[in-house]
Amino acid sequence: SAGALAGDAGTRDMMRRLATLTTAPLAPSGTYRTLSDLGVGTNQDGTLKLDSTRLDAAIAADPKGVAQMINPAVSTVATPGLSKIVSDLKTSLEDPNGALTASKTKYDQLAATYTKALAKLNTEMSDYETRLTAVYTAMGTKLAALKATQSYLEQQVSIWTNKNND
Numbered sequence: 714s715a716g717a718l719a720g721d722a723g724t725r726d727m728m729r730r731l732a733t734l735t736t737a738p739l740a741p742s743g744t745y746r747t748l749s750d751l752g753v754g755t756n757q758d759g760t761l762k763l764d765s766t767r768l769d770a771a772i773a774a775d776p777k778g779v780a781q782m783i784n785p786a787v788s789t790v791a792t793p794g795l796s797k798i799v800s801d802l803k804t805s806l807e808d809p810n811g812a813l814t815a816s817k818t819k820y821d822q823l824a825a826t827y828t829k830a831l832a833k834l835n836t837e838m839s840d841y842e843t844r845l846t847a848v849y850t851a852m853g854t855k856l857a858a859l860k861a862t863q864s865y866l867e868q869q870v871s872i873w874t875n876k877n878n879d
Contacts, residue, residue: 722812723811723812723813723816724813727806727812728759730802730806731755731802734799734802735747735748735753735761739783739793739794740781740785740791741791743775744771744775745771745782750771751767751768751779752764752767
């Protein structure tokens, strides 16, 4: 959807590979060749779903074939088994030249850049606070001096006004 990683190549590649997991051939022939044939599917959100009725029927119909497909005695290119498919997927996703590794590197660099920018912003805010404190302190000092002058002038006006009234 429209999340932060929606446009990321590594994330898209991982999602694409995971989505094909249920349709990847685990056996070269037979009624049950993929997880999808056993009732394992992918929901719209990428989570897996299981049709237990279909799985039960497959196990009842050909228990050895299902077991051989999921966990072959010897893993080959034609009969990799679920473990090999998942292991190969993990290896390809974690490959140093893979899209997911490139995405991680990109986001690690972004995090470092944002950390530096945040530190700089904190320093600038602290400096700005110091400048504002100095300005307001100076204004407070001037205001106190002006109030003292105002008080003196009011006192003098009061004295002059009283002398003129006498």
